[in-house]
Amino acid sequence: MPEGPEAEIWRSAAEAVVGRVITDVWFDDRVGPSDLADALVGRRVTATHRHGKVVVVDTDGPSLGLHFGMTGRLVVDGRSPIEKLTYASGADRPDWDRLRLSTGSATPALRMNDPRRLGRLSLDPDLSHLGPDAFTVSARELVRALRRRTAPIKSVLLDQKAISGLGNLCADEVLFWSGISPARPADEIDESEVATIATWCRDRLAALLESGGSTTGLLDPSTRSAVPSCPWDDAAMTRESIGGRTAVWCPRHQR
DNA sequence: CCAAATGTTTTCCC
């Protein structure tokens, strides 16, 4: 589930840690660099930010990059801003913990729990290769990102180097509201249509953030797992694999 | 038991 909206929800929750000194760090060294704990202990947290799906915790030393993969989640001061991950277990087993970062209390200030272990931890994460953030992407930026890309538009929207923050659910949601078929080659979409996509991208991400995450849209997981019908008029929708991921879309309203 | 699942990363092939 972790797409842009989840990352922003967790970043916002992690704000509570700003100003505290890190007293202890434990982490699963299969998902982060071996010097991660030593580099962070004794440092004070100074800020948090987010780019795409990456949450960054700044300190007066190195910054900590949190990347959640498909099933990672963040627990702040023992509270989970998002309880249930739709495609992950609802459980929260201690052996799934990948990071426990403490600031003096018994309960870790930041805890990353990730059953499938596809999430990653990093020091001073390199964000330079990420495309413009999907929450704020402009029409001009999106035109540039799609230029000379012959892959289906949906595949390019999922490419974090082109535009960052969209996952499978958000991409389907944005294309549905935009009225654009996910199978269209990206470079064959004219500029006015790209501008429409950029506008809905900002609009839908704000809405999904407000409503609690990427699973709260029209094409939510319960809808897409069954044979879905169009939210506008109940026409039969299409469920097919595009770029190796399941796409759900309405052939009548998306061209 | 089998298939599919929100995400990268790697590998192979133009």
Add this chain to the structure above:
DNA sequence: CGGGAAAACATTTG
């Protein structure tokens, strides 16, 4: 070197 397609990764759920 660049783009794209497909496989790989690891584990749970329906």
